[in-house]
Amino acid sequence: MTHSITNRCRLVLIAPDGSSGPEFAARLEAALTGGDVASVILPAYGMDASSYQRHLEACIPVVQAHGAAAIAVNDTQAFGRSGADGLHVDTGVEALAEAVEKSRGQQIVGTGGAETRHRALDLGEVRPDYMFFGRFGQDTHPGPHRKNLALAEWWASMIEIPCIVMGGASLATLGEAAATDAEFVALSRAVFGEGIDPAAAVTQANEILEDYAFSGKG
Numbered sequence: 001m002t003h004s005i006t007n008r009c010r011l012v013l014i015a016p017d018g019s020s021g022p023e024f025a026a027r028l029e030a031a032l033t034g035g036d037v038a039s040v041i042l043p044a045y046g047m048d049a050s051s052y053q054r055h056l057e058a059c060i061p062v063v064q065a066h067g068a069a070a071i072a073v074n075d076t077q078a079f080g081r082s083g084a085d086g087l088h089v090d091t092g093v094e095a096l097a098e099a100v101e102k103s104r105g106q107q108i109v110g111t112g113g114a115e116t117r118h119r120a121l122d123l124g125e126v127r128p129d130y131m132f133f134g135r136f137g138q139d140t141h142p143g144p145h146r147k148n149l150a151l152a153e154w155w156a157s158m159i160e161i162p163c164i165v166m167g168g169a170s171l172a173t174l175g176e177a178a179a180t181d182a183e184f185v186a187l188s189r190a191v192f193g194e195g196i197d198p199a200a201a202v203t204q205a206n207e208i209l210e211d212y213a214f215s216g217k218g
Helices: 021-030 049-065 075-080 093-101 117-124 147-160 171-178 198-214
Strands: 008-015 039-042 069-073 085-091 108-111 131-133 163-166 184-187
Touching: 008 049, 008 198, 021 049, 021 198, 039 049, 039 147, 049 075, 069 075, 075 117, 085 093, 093 108, 093 117, 093 163, 108 163, 117 131, 117 147, 147 163, 171 184, 171 198
Parallel strands: 008 039, 008 184, 039 069, 069 085, 085 108, 108 131, 131 163, 163 184
Antiparallel strands: none
C-alpha cells in the first residue's frame, strides 16, 4: 500500500456489513473497474468461520486481479488459507505484535481500534504497516467522524507509519478526509450503498482526490 506517483491520498474500500460471497464479489468487481484502489478490507462482521472463509475465497481473487491488496480481518486461519495479501488486527497490542512477527514483512499487517492518541502510540510501537482510524460500519453519516479526522491529522503530521481514515457516506465530504493528509481514505457506504453505482463512485472519488492533490491543498 503505497502512494501513487502523484503522491496523493488513495482509496481503500471496506466491504459493508451484510455483504457475502459471490453476490458481493460482483459489486466489488464493478467498483474496482472504476479506478485506482489501494486495498480492500474484508471484515467478517457476524459471519461464522466457514462463511467468512467462503466470503474471502469469493472476493480475494477479484481484488487481486485488479492489482489491489486484499485484507482479511482478525481471523488468522482464514487469512492463511485464503491467500489474502494482508491481515487487519484490531484485537489488541499482543495479537498485533504476534501477527507482525509472523508476517516477517512478507504480508501487510495493519491495525485499528485506536480511539485515543495514547492507544494509537501503543499500537504504533509494534510497527504495523498502517493505522486505521475509524470503525467498520461507522460511516452512517454523510461526513467523517470528527474524532477520526483529528486523530488522522495528528498521526499523519507526527508518525511515519501510514494511516487510513474512515470517510463518510457521501463523496461530497471526501475532501474533509483528504485534508488530514492521511495516506489513505476508506469508503464503504459511499461506494456500496443502496442505489449507488460502485464503478461510478470509485471514478468520482479518484477524481476528487486527484483534484484535491493537484490544487495544492494536499
